[in-house]
Amino acid sequence: MTSPTLYALTGAALIGIGFYGLIEAQHLLRRVITFNLIGSGLFVFLGAVGARNDGFDPIPQALIITGIVVALSASALAVGLVVAHSRASGRATFPEEDEDA
Amino acid sequence: MSALAAVLVLPLAGALFAVALSGRATRIVALAASAGTLAAALALAASVISHGTLRLEVGGWAPPVGIVLEADGLSIAMIVMTAFVMVAASLSACHMLAPEAAGPRVAFGFWPLMLLLWTALNAVFLSRDLFNLYVGIELLSLAAIGLVALEGKAAALSAAIRYMIFALAGSLLYLAGLVLVYAAHGALDIGLLADRMPAETDALALALMTAGLMAKTALFPFHVWLPPAHGGAAAPASAMLSGLVPKASFIILLRLWFEVMPDRAAGEALTLMAALGIAAVVWGSVGALVQIRMKLIVAYSTVAQIGYLFLFFPLAGGASAEQPWAGGAWNGMVFFAVSHGLAKAAMFIAVGQWMSVRGSDRLDEMRGFASAMPMTAFAFVLASITIVGLPPSGGFTAKYLIMTSAFAAGQWFWGLVMAGGGLLAAAYLYRPVAEIFARADIPALPVPSRVWQVVPLFLACAAVALGIASSAPFELLTMGRPQAAEDGL
Amino acid sequence: MTLIFDAMLCALTLGVALATVLGCGVFRTIVFFVVYGLLLSVAWVRLDAVDVALAEAAIGAGLTGVLFLAAFGKLTRIGVEAEPSPKRFHLPAALGCIGLSGAMAWAWFALPEPHRPTPDLSDALPRAGVENPVTAVLLNFRAWDTLLEGTVLLAALIGLWILTRDEDWHHRLGRLQHVRSGGVMESFGRLLPPVGTLVGVYLIYIGADQPGGAFQGGTVLAAVGLIAALAGLLRPPRITECSWRMALVAGPLVFLGAGVAGEVFGVGFLTLPGSIAEGAIFIIEVALGLSIAVTLALLVIGPPEGGDSE
Numbered sequence: 001m002t003s004p005t006l007y008a009l010t011g012a013a014l015i016g017i018g019f020y021g022l023i024e025a026q027h028l029l030r031r032v033i034t035f036n037l038i039g040s041g042l043f044v045f046l047g048a049v050g051a052r053n054d055g056f057d058p059i060p061q062a063l064i065i066t067g068i069v070v071a072l073s074a075s076a077l078a079v080g081l082v083v084a085h086s087r088a089s090g091r092a093t094f095p096e097e098d099e100d101a
Numbered sequence: 102m103s104a105l106a107a108v109l110v111l112p113l114a115g116a117l118f119a120v121a122l123s124g125r126a127t128r129i130v131a132l133a134a135s136a137g138t139l140a141a142a143l144a145l146a147a148s149v150i151s152h153g154t155l156r157l158e159v160g161g162w163a164p165p166v167g168i169v170l171e172a173d174g175l176s177i178a179m180i181v182m183t184a185f186v187m188v189a190a191s192l193s194a195c196h197m198l199a200p201e202a203a204g205p206r207v208a209f210g211f212w213p214l215m216l217l218l219w220t221a222l223n224a225v226f227l228s229r230d231l232f233n234l235y236v237g238i239e240l241l242s243l244a245a246i247g248l249v250a251l252e253g254k255a256a257a258l259s260a261a262i263r264y265m266i267f268a269l270a271g272s273l274l275y276l277a278g279l280v281l282v283y284a285a286h287g288a289l290d291i292g293l294l295a296d297r298m299p300a301e302t303d304a305l306a307l308a309l310m311t312a313g314l315m316a317k318t319a320l321f322p323f324h325v326w327l328p329p330a331h332g333g334a335a336a337p338a339s340a341m342l343s344g345l346v347p348k349a350s351f352i353i354l355l356r357l358w359f360e361v362m363p364d365r366a367a368g369e370a371l372t373l374m375a376a377l378g379i380a381a382v383v384w385g386s387v388g389a390l391v392q393i394r395m396k397l398i399v400a401y402s403t404v405a406q407i408g409y410l411f412l413f414f415p416l417a418g419g420a421s422a423e424q425p426w427a428g429g430a431w432n433g434m435v436f437f438a439v440s441h442g443l444a445k446a447a448m449f450i451a452v453g454q455w456m457s458v459r460g461s462d463r464l465d466e467m468r469g470f471a472s473a474m475p476m477t478a479f480a481f482v483l484a485s486i487t488i489v490g491l492p493p494s495g496g497f498t499a500k501y502l503i504m505t506s507a508f509a510a511g512q513w514f515w516g517l518v519m520a521g522g523g524l525l526a527a528a529y530l531y532r533p534v535a536e537i538f539a540r541a542d543i544p545a546l547p548v549p550s551r552v553w554q555v556v557p558l559f560l561a562c563a564a565v566a567l568g569i570a571s572s573a574p575f576e577l578l579t580m581g582r583p584q585a586a587e588d589g590l
Numbered sequence: 591m592t593l594i595f596d597a598m599l600c601a602l603t604l605g606v607a608l609a610t611v612l613g614c615g616v617f618r619t620i621v622f623f624v625v626y627g628l629l630l631s632v633a634w635v636r637l638d639a640v641d642v643a644l645a646e647a648a649i650g651a652g653l654t655g656v657l658f659l660a661a662f663g664k665l666t667r668i669g670v671e672a673e674p675s676p677k678r679f680h681l682p683a684a685l686g687c688i689g690l691s692g693a694m695a696w697a698w699f700a701l702p703e704p705h706r707p708t709p710d711l712s713d714a715l716p717r718a719g720v721e722n723p724v725t726a727v728l729l730n731f732r733a734w735d736t737l738l739e740g741t742v743l744l745a746a747l748i749g750l751w752i753l754t755r756d757e758d759w760h761h762r763l764g765r766l767q768h769v770r771s772g773g774v775m776e777s778f779g780r781l782l783p784p785v786g787t788l789v790g791v792y793l794i795y796i797g798a799d800q801p802g803g804a805f806q807g808g809t810v811l812a813a814v815g816l817i818a819a820l821a822g823l824l825r826p827p828r829i830t831e832c833s834w835r836m837a838l839v840a841g842p843l844v845f846l847g848a849g850v851a852g853e854v855f856g857v858g859f860l861t862l863p864g865s866i867a868e869g870a871i872f873i874i875e876v877a878l879g880l881s882i883a884v885t886l887a888l889l890v891i892g893p894p895e896g897g898d899s900e
Contacts, residue, residue: 003596007637008698010600014607015277016691021611022270023683028262029616029661033623036654037607038273040630040646042280045694047637049284052701058711058723059165060283061639062732063232065724066739067276068645069805070239072654073746074269076889077243079661081250081262083668083892084753088255092670102850106859110850113741117839117846120748123832159734161861166714166731206759209829210752217745224738236738240745247749253756277694284701301700305693 008048014041026093028082032075039071104148105157105172107141108180108223116216123209128195131212135191138219142184146177164290169229175355175435179226179348182439185563186344186446187219189556193450194337196553197457203335210251211338218244218341225349231279231289231361234353235272238317242268245346248338249330260329267316267326271350274313281306282361294361307365310357311374317350320374320411321381324404328388331400336453339396340446343403348438351410358418371415379518381408386525395452395462395533399445402488402529406441409503409522410434412515416506426506433502440495440564444487447560451481454553458546464532468541476554478537483561485534487568489526490519495567596636603629616665620658627651640801641724644793648809649886656816657890664892719867721799728803729871733860737849740842740878743885747838751829751893758896763826763888765895767819779821786814794879798868804841804875808882815887826891834884841881845874 018037025031043064050060086092102110115134119127149155155172158164172180194215200208221241228234246268250261283289285300316323331339358366385405392398416430454477455470456462471478487496500519507516548554606629610622627650634643711723711731718726728736769775790810797803818824827834848870849860857863862870 001593003593003636005698006593006596006600007633009695010603010633012691012694012698013604015694016687017604017607017611019690020680020684020687023687024678024680025611027616029658029665030619031266033619033658034611035269035273036623036650037610037626039276040627040650041607042273042276043642044630044633045698046280046283047634047639047642048698049280049701050639051637052284056638056723058727059732061642061724062727062735063283064639064642065645065728065803065805066232066236066735068642068650069739070236070742072649072657072886073243073742073889074239074265074272075654076657077246077746077749078262078265078269079657080750080753080892081246081258081265083661083664084250085255085258085262086665086668086670087755088258090668090670092665102853103859106849106853110846110853110859113737114843114846116741117744117843120744121832121836121839123830123835157859159858159860160730161858162714162731166711168732168734170734204756204759206752206754206756210748213748214745214752217741217748220741221738230735233732233735233738236735236742240738240742243742243745243749247745247752250749251752253752258753281694281697284697298702300702302697305697 004048004051007051008045011041011043011045011048014038014044017041028085028092029079032078032082035078036071036075039067043067103157104141104145105155105170105227108138108145109170109220109227111138111141112216112219112223116213116220119212119216124200127209127212131216132191132195134216135188135219138223139184139188142177142180145172146181148172149174149177164230164293165288168233169290169292170227171229172227175352176226178435178439179352180223182442183219183222183226183345185560186340186442187215189446189450189560190215190337190340192556193340193453193553194335196549197337197453198335202457206253207251207335210247211335214244214247214251215337215341218248218346222345222349226352229291229356231282231291231294233289234356235276235279238275238350238353239272241346241349242272242317245342248342249334251338252334254333256329257333260326260333264326264330267319267323271313271316271323274316275310276313278306278308278310278313281309291356291360299364303362304365307357307362311354314350314354314357315377318347318354318410319404319407321377321384321404321408324381324384324407327404328397328400331403331449332394332397336396336449336456339400339453340449343400343449344442344446347403347407348442351407351438358414363418366414366418368415371418374411374414375515378408378411378414381405381411382518382522382525383408386522386529389529390525393464395455395464395467396449398464398529398533399448399452402448402526403445405522405526406437406445406488409437409519412507412518413503415512416503416510416515424510426509429502429509430506433499433506436495436502436567437499440487440499440567443560443564443567444484444494444496447480447484447557447564448488450557450560451477451484454549454557458548464536467533467536468539469543470537472540473543473546474548474554476551476558480554480557480561481537482534483558483565485530487561487564489530490523493568494565496564498568592636599629599633599636603633616662620655620662623658624651624655627655641722641803641806644801644806645809648806648813652813653809653886653890656813660890660892664895717864717867719862719864719869719871722797722801722803724801725797725803725871725875729874730862730867733845733849733862736878737842737845737860740845740881743882743889744838744842747885747889750889754829754893755896758894760828760830761894761896762828763894764819764891767822769820769822775821779817779823782817783814783823786810786817790814790879790883794875797875798871804879804882808879809886811879811883812886812890815883816890819887819891826888829894834888837884838881838888841874841878844877848874 021034389401631647793807
């Protein structure tokens with residue numbers, strides 16, 4: 001097992017962990033956090049792909065940096081939406097997803 | 102400056118200046134950018150018609166180093182449609198979202214978001230690089246979510262969050278597939294990938310990307326975010342969101358299935374996509390039948406109409422790719438996308454104009470619409486004709502092409518679905534049209550001037566005109582059809 | 591030897607990720623997420639991607655973490671319940687996610703061997719004008735991507751601003767900060783900004799030839815702005831203030847201007863001919879870094895919340 005393989009498998013596991021978190025989270029802020037987990041797991045996988053061959057491949061790295069910035073933008077808007085929605089509706093979850101409702 | 106670059110630069114520059122300036126200056130800059138981009142779009146179309154597909158290697162770097170932008174028949178059909186809808190939306194926003202009526206927040210936010218949406222749409226329609234398409238789609242989603250949330254009420258915010266979750270999940274799935282494609286082939290350019298050596302991981306990559314794009318296109322069962330989002334947004338925003346935004350992710354699907362990986366288009370997968378399309382048609386139509394608010398009827402109609410787009414896949418993909426009917430199906434699909442975009446936008450703007458006068462879009466308050474604003478009412482009726490698919494509209498031409506292609510292929514089931522869908526559309530559009538033209542004794546209302554009423558009428562007429570003057574667009578569409586679909590009916 | 595280090599790092603990262611997902615309480619989740627981000631930065635160094643490590647540490651862990659903490663604070667102030675009923679374990683979802691991970695892992699091993707084709711940049715790089723290959727890709731080869739990416743940041747900010755309540759539209763962004771004089775925050779506000787500014791400017795400057803660049807440096811500068819705002823040294827602007835909005839769009843405008851200049855002078859859209867590439871990239875990086883700094887800081891500060899007396 002080589003180093004890139006280790007990171008690729010870690011990335012794959014992170015994607016799964018993140019998706020599970022997304023499905024079972026009810027608090028909207030948690031959902032946004034798990035989106036970031038999934039994204040970063042994907043980036044780690046891509047980074048491992050970039051490190052796979054002996055040559056240095058800068059393209060995956062550029063893609064990942066772009067992806068990190070895009071993920072931040074989406075997170076910022078998502079977080080703003082959650083706060084605005086909570087202020088307007090008084091809750092931080094979607095009404096139909098409340099177990100005790 | 103070349104028209105291809107202009108079509109991207111103008112809306113982007115317009116958005117940047119719209120943010121930097123304020124008040125009247127913003128509106129002037131935005132309208133100027135709209136007019137300029139429309140002109141550039143028409144110029145680009147003229148250029149492609151006379152010279153064939155236009156290609157631009159950004160920065161002078163050829164793939165796999167750089168990104169390629171290409172304008173083919175499909176691109177310019179989408180770009181020109183987008184330009185018309187955007188200009189109409191801008192004009193209707195001038196009176197519906199004026200600072201006096203809607204407040205400084207809405208007046209500030211609408212113009213940059215609209216221009217950014219436009220930039221993203223044009224970027225997606227022109228790009229030939231999978232990662233560039235990802236960034237374009239992200240920009241599109243963020244701008245669209247902003248437009249949904251612009252309305253400000255709790256329902257709109259809730260709809261925006263739901264849209265955001267689906268959009269982000271879709272992006273991540275698309276990105277996952279993209280990573281696998283790059284891992285296997287070391288390239289992101291559609292042209293380069295078309296010549297690749299197939300790899301084992303391609304099927305998984307295609308499945309992931311397709312699932313993600315389906316979520317963004319609101320195909321059943323990923324459609325739940327669409328009705329509240331489009332039904333709750335301001336009318337000019339809904340016109341853009343319904344008419345244009347799903348088309349972008351759909352175009353990426355087309356590029357993937359017909360240019361990048363046509364060898365992976367297994368019959369079962371294509372049939373599954375069409376089956377989901379049928380479910381969308383049924384679900385959307387039934388959903389529209391039970392609504393009491395006009396905007397929701399129109400939004401559910403979008404869910405149904407998006408389903409039709411997916412019926413095209415088994416007719417032109419996989420085993421059908423080399424058959425003569427594939428060309429007809431391709432033409433029909435593009436006609437459908439364009440006429441739906443124009444008609445849906447016309448409908449939303451018409452309803453929006455009535456809402457700005459009457460204050461509500463409930464069906465029982467539609468009476469008197471026709472006598473108060475005859476031009477707008479007529480626009481709605483014309484748009485309905487296109488949606489239902491009656492001759493001589495663009496919608497009819499599209500359905501005719503797809504149905505003949507279905508019967509020629511022996512896959513007559515899809516033809517039946519189209520016919521059935523037309524009946525369902527007539528059913529859910531009957532009530533609104535009847536209410537609009539019903540007589541009512543209502544006091545005279547301050548209606549928008551005829552100048553504004555022309556806007557949706559123009560769009561609706563354009564949708565009908567597509568049906569009447571369909572031979573010229575035909576020529577146009579042959580460029581950019583996948584090689585395999587070259588033989589038309 | 592290094593493999594053992596990598597294995598430990600991966601195990602730790604997975605552990606922290608699990609803690610993030612399974613932990614009780616949103617605050618704990620956020621803290622674990624920041625730790626996770628920092629561990630990822632180390633992983634990036636191990637994968638020979640120092641630019642990415644800088645970006646992950648600054649943006650992924652740092653700025654995103656601050657964003658979440660600020661949001662959590664706002665939610666607490668609104669009075670929304672922190673966590674609804676205890677969570678059940680969704681077995682079908684867990685199985686589905688294991689399947690997804692398994693599919694990606696299978697894909698890794700199913701990738702074509704031994705030569706995954708690497709794009710050949712060897713004759714493009716010398717003409718790019720910069721020594722750092724990642725900067726060359728970001729600001730020259732795939733500049734259109736980066737320009738769109740800057741636009742995405744702006745779109746998020748506009749989207750965030752329109753979430754303001756109508757009555758708060760003319761107030762300053764964020765909340766009024768109350769800083770205890772002589773306290774830790776005030777001291778940080780005096781000590782950190784100069785150091786941070788130096789680091790940020792250096793990162794932007796050095797990005798052409800060494801790991802660094804507009805995004806990483808711009809983020810550090812944004813952090814400086816945030817510290818200054820938190821310490822009460824800098825008051826966030828109002829949306830209606832023109833000068834700040836010009837700062838926001840200056841970077842993308844300069845970038846776009848370079849692209850248009852290419853068209854006008856006949857070399858093509860966003861084309862940087864070899865002779866001027868170095869200078870052009872430097873100017874673009876500086877302008878972009880400034881805009882990114884302002885945009886990111888304003889993204890974290892958020893929309894106006896009203897409640898202050900001005």
